[in-house]
Amino acid sequence: MKEIRLFCPATIANLSCGFDVLGLCLDTIGDEMVVRKIVEKGIRISKIVGADLPFETEKNVAGVAAMAMVSGLDLDFGFEIDIYKNIKAGSGIGSSAASASGIVFGINELLGKPFSIKDLVPFAMEGEKLASGSAHADNVAPALLGGFVLIRSYNPLDIIRIESPEKLYATVIHPQIELKTSDARSVLKQNVTLKQAVIQCGNLGGLISGLYTEDYDLIGRSLQDEIVEPLRSMLIPGFDSVKTKALEAGALGGGISGSGPSIFALSKGKHTAEKVAKAMSKVYDEMNLKYEIHVSKINAGGIKTIKILN
Template identity: 60%
Template sequence: MSQQHKKSVKVFAPATVANVACGFDIIGLALDGVGDEMELRLGDTPGVRITAIEGADLPLEAAQNVAGVALLAMLQEYGQPETGIEVVIRKRIQPGSGIGSSAASAAGAVAGANILLGNHFSPEELVPFAMEGERLACGTPHADNVAPAIMGGFTLVRSYQPLDVIRLHTPADLWVTVIHPQIEVKTSDARGILKQQVLLKDAIRQWGNVGALVAGLYREDYQLISRSLEDVIVEPIRAILIPAFYDLKLRCREAGALGGGISGSGPSVFMLSKGEENARNVAAMMEQIYAPLGVDYKIYVSRISTSGVKEM
């Protein structure tokens, strides 16, 4: 539905958790209150200009920046070559953190520009544009970060060819705790160590967990969600990249977490909990485990955002 065009807009683009345990490359969720801020305005010069980036050393050239690439794809589809977009990016998510830094930039850019264009595109139509930013960032145009960043809540990528993204139910009392060790794991490197073939018995177990996780979300069955948060394919390989990973998982469950796993390609680790009290107890346990390790870290305790990118 179109509306009167604005000249400028400020948006908040949420951090995201992708590869939600069993949901490698297909299930993601958006965080509430953790994310990037962006300002976009209609420009006098056709094309995309990134005028400033605060908080990270990233390219200003549109074709080399995930936000710029996403916007260029969007403007090409928009089909009015005289249109110009100017962007200021305020990075609050550290690149390589595993909580969707590149996705926030790409999703925030296209969602913000869409407001300037009178909401010409639906949220679902924005996802492929943002995926082009992910292609630049890691070589693969995956959607499990950008889809929840744009659409909010939990999202499921049913298919990539053709793209079919489904917004799932988010239980009201489901919270997420994330620890971000201050080490960098590049998504391209983390994908490079993965096996290209899996055993049939592992695939069957993974499929069962994915189906049960979706059912648990809709039924708000926290114990079913807990049993489903198991990854037998990717996590065993990537766990070596994250300090104290298995100790963290075990002791966080003892502290009240339903379960969790590696956020995106790491190094962040997420845990889901029923209720804020459990989520904060999990945060305290994370701190107890990481404080002696000599690794700097940040911990976030958050509801799951059901709005995605939003105007400030």
């Protein structure tokens, strides 16, 4: 195998009550990436389409993740990367994670899969560290593994993949503003009250239980954030109205996607998810704020191979 072309999916992280420890993989939104073997050692980024991102390997999340992966390998060749960005940077649906997870997946395939998929997560996390200052896994893990992913522990890294209920759909609306993860993290408090912690733990446990048992009502009741959303929602235009209209249209629940500014809602069934999309869109239409909106089934497989060149 000399070259591989990949679909690198968008993701939703935090999922209200799962800050830095819970994420899901989307099916209809994502970047594409081509990874090929080259004679020269090292990592070279040769093409970036759709975004103004650095070509320098050490300044690009894909380059950093790739270097972390190959640094311990005795290779007499290198890799070249073409990146086709469809996920806008700062959108809150895992733009950096798509690049970081895509490159390590592609290199692993070209090397004959010496690493398991879970083994790739720490390498991809190094790309996330460059993007946000924090080596979190709640975007890269679902991008690689598909479905829902719980990061039970970061030290040591302990990742649990959870199947999505069959009828669960996500609606994501992205107001056309950029909100950097580092800026969104700067508004967070370093300490929470015992009451907040107890409520958040209950919601996280309820959400995980709802996913395993396909209890859609329990999923909806558990999509509540006591800690992060009250602080970050102030950075997102019309957040309260968008969320309220989504719930009125039949969404199970929703909140901030990742660090924002995208807002997500989960629904039972595609028809309801599309009604929710119309309701969310109407809010921004009335505000004369440009946006993108997506309706997606949960992606069970993660990164997808589009084409292989031997």
